[in-house]
Amino acid sequence: MADLRIAVLIDADNVSHQYAGPLLEELAKFGRTTVKRAYGDWSGENMKGWKDKLNKHAISPEHTFAYTRGKNSTDSALIIDAMDLLYSGNVDGFAIVSSDSDFTRLASRLRESGKTVYGVGRERTPRALQEACDQFLLLELLGTVDPATTTAADEPDEPGEPEAAPDLPNLQSLLTRAVNNAAGEDGWANLSSLGANLRRLFSAFEPKRYGFDTLLPLVEAQPFLVVDKERQRVGLKGQVTQAKPAARRAPAKKTAAKKATGA
Structure with a gap:
């Protein structure tokens, strides 16, 4: 939806400035x-x-003092602004840029109010x-950070042991459910x-995340799927109706030659 008005709320304590451009380009x-806004x-x-990223991308900085280590006032400020924007009625969707699970309830609440919510964070973000x-x-996956321009100060301050990335869902199970949800009576599901x-x-x-650049080569590599590349559709092997070849048309019967005029 090209006209969707999106509020981008960045937890800058939790996200490196190196991603500012790529994430806005993707959104x-x-x-x-x-x-x-960046908090x-x-x-x-x-x-x-x-500093340079804020000016370059017209991001408004929202300052919140870290009064006590471990008590993040940034989270509170972002949540309050999100709710103000929700009730203003001036946006259709939200992008919450953070890997902090504290924003889980906020995302759910915004969706309950009919808003589209995009999350942007690291792979280790809690499921x-x-x-x-x-x-x-x-x-x-949004862009490559240049290690030559990155310093230790660029990385967000995250005390404690880093969390492991959550396990990916089983691909066969995920694809099977998605095909069943999208398929028509003939068993075929449009790729989009x-x-x-x-x-x-x-x-x-x-x-x-599963080792493929796009969806088409991913589904083509699955032995339990059948892919109709020409029509951009996918089905479960043994559960699709193949199009019947067009029947040959019988040659037209020759009409009897007309009798000579006046016969």
Whole structure:
């Protein structure tokens, strides 16, 4: 939906400035980013890299002091602004840019109010937050960070042991359910409908997470699927109705020669 008005709310304490451009470019595919705000304690050394990105991409900085370590006032400020925007009625969707599971309830609440919610975070983002969004985009797949321009101060301050990335859903099970949901009476599912259903079942679905650049080569590699490349459709092997070849038309019977005039 090209006219979708999206509010982009960035947890800058939790996300490196290196992703600012790539994530906004990706979100522009879904609509117009009419609100762009980044939240954090801008007095911190680790936030200096954000300055140029804020100016370049017209992102409004929202300052929140980190009064106590471990008690993140950034989360509270972002949540309050999100609810204000919800009730203003001026946006159609939200992009919550964070890997923090504390935003799970916010994402669910916004969806309950009929808003489209895009999550943007790292692969290790807890599954609860990923599934609370209509679609979850992985920062690692949006663009390449240049290691030569990245310093330790660029990385978000995250105390404690890093969380492991949640396990991916079983691909065969996921594809089987998605094909069944999208297929017509003949057992065939349009490729674009299949992609939409995959993201409904697993909001962070991306072919690259399973080792493929796009959806078509992914489904072609599955032995339990049959792919009609010409018609861009997919079905479960043994459960599709193959189109019958067109019947040959019988040659037209020759009409008897007309008798000579006046016979």
